[in-house]
Amino acid sequence: MAVKVKLPTQLRAVAGGDSEVLVEAATVGQALAALYAVHPDLKDRIADDDGTLRRFVNVYVNGDDIRFGEGLDTPLAAGAELQILPAVAGG
Amino acid sequence: MAATALKCRECKTEYALEARYVCEKCFGPLEVDYSAPDVHDVGELRRKIQGGPQNIWRYADFLPLENGQPGSASRNSTAGGLPAGCTPLIRADRLAERLGLREVWVKNDAANPTHSFKDRVVSVASARARELGFTTLACASTGNLANAVAAQAAALGLPSYVFIPANLEEQKILATGVYGTNVVAVNGNYDDVNRLCVELSGEREGWAFVNVNMRPYYAEGSKTIAYEIAEQLGWQTPDRVVGPIASGSQFTKLDKAFAEWLELGLISGSHPTFNGAQAVGCNPVAHAWEQGRDFCQPVKPDTIAKSLAIGNPADGPYALDVAKRTGGSIEQVTDDEIRHGIRLLAETTGVFTETAGGVTTAVLKKLADQGAIDKEERVVLVITGDGLKTLDAVRDSFEVHTIEPTFDAFEREFAGVSGAAR
Numbered sequence: 371m372a373v374k375v376k377l378p379t380q381l382r383a384v385a386g387g388d389s390e391v392l393v394e395a396a397t398v399g400q401a402l403a404a405l406y407a408v409h410p411d412l413k414d415r416i417a418d419d420d421g422t423l424r425r426f427v428n429v430y431v432n433g434d435d436i437r438f439g440e441g442l443d444t445p446l447a448a449g450a451e452l453q454i455l456p457a458v459a460g461g
Numbered sequence: 462m463a464a465t466a467l468k469c470r471e472c473k474t475e476y477a478l479e480a481r482y483v484c485e486k487c488f489g490p491l492e493v494d495y496s497a498p499d500v501h502d503v504g505e506l507r508r509k510i511q512g513g514p515q516n517i518w519r520y521a522d523f524l525p526l527e528n529g530q531p532g533s534a535s536r537n538s539t540a541g542g543l544p545a546g547c548t549p550l551i552r553a554d555r556l557a558e559r560l561g562l563r564e565v566w567v568k569n570d571a572a573n574p575t576h577s578f579k580d581r582v583v584s585v586a587s588a589r590a591r592e593l594g595f596t597t598l599a600c601a602s603t604g605n606l607a608n609a610v611a612a613q614a615a616a617l618g619l620p621s622y623v624f625i626p627a628n629l630e631e632q633k634i635l636a637t638g639v640y641g642t643n644v645v646a647v648n649g650n651y652d653d654v655n656r657l658c659v660e661l662s663g664e665r666e667g668w669a670f671v672n673v674n675m676r677p678y679y680a681e682g683s684k685t686i687a688y689e690i691a692e693q694l695g696w697q698t699p700d701r702v703v704g705p706i707a708s709g710s711q712f713t714k715l716d717k718a719f720a721e722w723l724e725l726g727l728i729s730g731s732h733p734t735f736n737g738a739q740a741v742g743c744n745p746v747a748h749a750w751e752q753g754r755d756f757c758q759p760v761k762p763d764t765i766a767k768s769l770a771i772g773n774p775a776d777g778p779y780a781l782d783v784a785k786r787t788g789g790s791i792e793q794v795t796d797d798e799i800r801h802g803i804r805l806l807a808e809t810t811g812v813f814t815e816t817a818g819g820v821t822t823a824v825l826k827k828l829a830d831q832g833a834i835d836k837e838e839r840v841v842l843v844i845t846g847d848g849l850k851t852l853d854a855v856r857d858s859f860e861v862h863t864i865e866p867t868f869d870a871f872e873r874e875f876a877g878v879s880g881a882a883r
């Protein structure tokens with residue numbers, strides 16, 4: 371399934387300036403793996419060695435935090451939009 | 462103490478003092494770092510602070526501006542923006558008595574220009590934004606921040622955009638729009654608003670989102686609450702601080718401020734115990750505390766304490782750490798307890814707080830009822846916002862005596878009430 375991964379400004383430098391990347395994936399974990407395959411330097415920024423997301427990285431599927439879904443196993447429908455953003459809040 | 466860098470709280474990488482908030486290496490949050498203070502004479506520093514303006518800029522030495530306080534200032538006036546701070550610290554003996562405690566103080570931060578502590582953080586963020594050359598102010602808000610940004614932008618003559626959840630209390634929307642800002646009501650909760658603003662802040666050059674790309678500076682503003690408390694207590698720490706938690710930013714900065722001044726020798730006492738306060742309907746930090754975890758699982762908020770309704774608190778892990786390190790805790794109270802908390806504070810102190818203060822007061826009551834507070838302690842209750850902004854929380858909570866305009870009607874209504882009828 372083709373899905374779109376949107377990158378935050380802070381990650382674009384290690385992704386050749388791209389703001390979004392199209393990948394084939396059926397789950398969030400697969401989409402991230404596909405993303406790391408295209409831009410290997412991204413992995414170290416957002417995940418630990420074993421692939422778990424760092425604590426201040428938020429990932430959304432069509433606007434919903436994946437922690438409300440099944441985390442990295444959250445399924446993706448064709449055309450889904452995955453968004454990676456830094457955790458920040460307070461207002 | 463001069464600000465020297467932005468430093469990642471996780472991996473300690475340093476960055477220049479720019480409009481940045483996240484570490485490019487590990488995505489951790491950035492915090493302002495200061496040079497080691499060089500204080501020879503503590504008495505002189507105290508006198509300097511006491512002789513400073515009657516607002517947060519008396520603490521400019523501990524805030525991250527390059528040029529000190531914005532605009533010229535004397536003790537009684539400040540040019541530059543809408544000054545915040547120097548709010549009353551009230552000894553609340555009647556509240557203490559009701560709770561079976563000896564010494565309780567209320568830090569009434571509703572007494573700020575837009576009636577919440579947010580004027581402090583916005584003062585610092587907007588002053589730094591101007592130093593960095595930004596021309597527009599913006600924020601993602603649960604309500605109070607929108608009030609403060611709109612007012613500060615008006616005072617500074619800057620355009621502003623404030624993003625709020627569409628279901629916010631009407632009072633907060635009206636008290637924001639009046640300043641001539643662009644009110645953007647987003648169909649979603651605060652976390653949706655926040656996600657949108659994080660994305661926007663990456664794309665809008667020239668926009669200072671006070672709590673996104675200006676966040677490290679914004680957060681420092683909360684330290685001034687603790688500085689004031691210490692100064693008002695005669696350069697001493699309280700034994701215990703009970704304060705609200707939404708993102709956890711203010712809570713962690715109160716802790717930091719006491720630590721800074723204790724280290725300097727500017728104040729005496731031991732580091733206070735910190736109790737954090739959340740609503741059951743939005744309890745990601747209290748829940749993590751209960752479970753003994755050091756990270757927060759996000760929640761979908763559903764509580765009358767809308768100003769604290771952040772389901773995905775970025776500073777949650779650090780707030781947990783503060784509670785643990787100081788021997789405190791993070792508690793949660795129900796919406797009914799919040800309503801009772803508002804009434805309790807109002808009836809015993811004359812201070813009418815919004816729902817966030819109801820949360821904090823209810824948590825103090827809960828701790829007192831549990832016997833978790835030693836009778837000899839000096840406790841400070843941090844009240845961060847004004848009851849006039851959340852009137853629905855007290856609607857129908859009391860009876861209004863409606864009478865005909867006659868003496869007899871009054872006598873009938875209050876028959877048997879001593880002191881009313883003669």
Ligand SMILES: Cc1ncc(COP(=O)(O)O)c(C=O)c1O
Pocket residue numbers: 459460461577578579603604605606705706707708709710711712768769815817818845846
């Ligand atoms: C009245 C009031 N108190 C407390 C808070 C909590 O602030 P923080 O996000 O720093 O935890 C907020 C902010 O959302 C607020 O509006």
Ligand SMILES: [Zn+2]
Pocket residue numbers: 469470471472473474484485486487488489
């Ligand atoms: Zn880092």
